[in-house]
Amino acid sequence: MVIAERNRAAAERLTSAHVEPPSFIRPEAPLGVVACGYLDALLQGDQRRALEVIREAIEASTPVKDIYVHVLHPCQYEVGRLWQLRQLSTAEEHYCTAVTQMVLSQLYPLIGNADRAGRRLVATAVDGNRHEIGARFVADFFEMAGWDTFYLGASTPAQDAIDEAVHRAADVLAVSATLDDHLASVGDLVAAARADERCRDVVVLVGGQPFGVDHDLWRQLGADGSAPTAEQAVRVAEQLLAAPR
Structure with a gap:
């Protein structure tokens, strides 16, 4: 339903007057x-x-x-x-x-930080997303904040990303999507993480261009949160981890 609604919105934008960003x-x-x-x-x-x-x-x-x-x-x-x-x-x-x-x-x-936060992040681009630089930005900002980070790169299959988050004892799994076409894969990853008992305490953050357009999209896909920038993603993660779950 989420993907279909966004496809309709995209069609409306294409048929409306062109406005150069x-x-x-x-x-x-x-x-x-x-x-x-x-x-x-x-x-x-x-x-x-x-x-x-x-x-x-x-x-x-x-x-x-x-x-x-x-x-x-x-x-x-x-x-x-x-x-x-x-x-x-x-x-x-x-x-x-x-x-x-x-x-x-x-x-x-x-970018090393001598004051370690005692937290761990796994970051990746979702399966099908070969634009990996957004996930790289996120990993580097968490590293600057003193986190131990594990950056998996582009187009990581959902189960592999989940297994790596478990293996690394990650506090946060951050997933990047660049296009609307990637949203189905994001939804699949979030659903798989929610169904995996090993990920019970793992915070799932999502980000990328589609989430900047629709600020409630992360909630519709079942993630724990999102942020418009890599720097803000660190603050969102810290707030989520500090809150009762």
């Missing part, structure tokens, strides 16, 4: 100039310059978290927007994403 990049925003430089390098296919933009920001003592929030996150959304508008090809979108994944790998050694 605004850019996610604004020069006046925090680190907006850095974001503009990084995005321009991506769009020009200049990997070295993109890496140099980030390196210069680090050398200027810009906090890594700020680079995630104000540069990488909005630029990745902007790449997706340009792809949806057919101003970027699929190959170009994949290239931009691959460069950002490289940046994340280089930043990872800098």
Whole structure:
């Protein structure tokens, strides 16, 4: 029922007047100039310059978290927007994403937190979702908050994700969906987790573009919560774990 309703809504949007979504990049925003430089390098296919933009920001003592929030996150959304508008090809979108994944790998050694939270997260993109960078963002923000994280990557089958959450004694299983087409798989994973006695105490968080459009969708699919950003996902998880269940 949820998927059918969203398909009808999508059809209505396609037949309505076209309104181009605004850019996610604004020069006046925090680190907006850095974001503009990084995005321009991506769009020009200049990997070295993109890496140099980030390196210069680090050398200027810009906090890594700020680079995630104000540069990488909005630029990745902007790449997706340009792809949806057919101003970027699929190959170009994949290239931009691959460069950002490289940046994340280089930043990872800098996000360690000496104060461990004593909590564990398993994060993945739902089965069928090959856009894994959202789940990677989530895992990295939990790592910055002192959690032990286990990032499974793209398109993980539901049972494998559940088994890994059990194996790792995870407090939270975070699942990312990029398109409406992935929602059936999210629902299947949540249902399987709910039916598995081993996951009785595991909090299931869901996120991604569809949940930003319909803010009640996570509830309809049976998850414990959702958040519009990776940073907010940490706060939601901590609140859920602190509340009586």
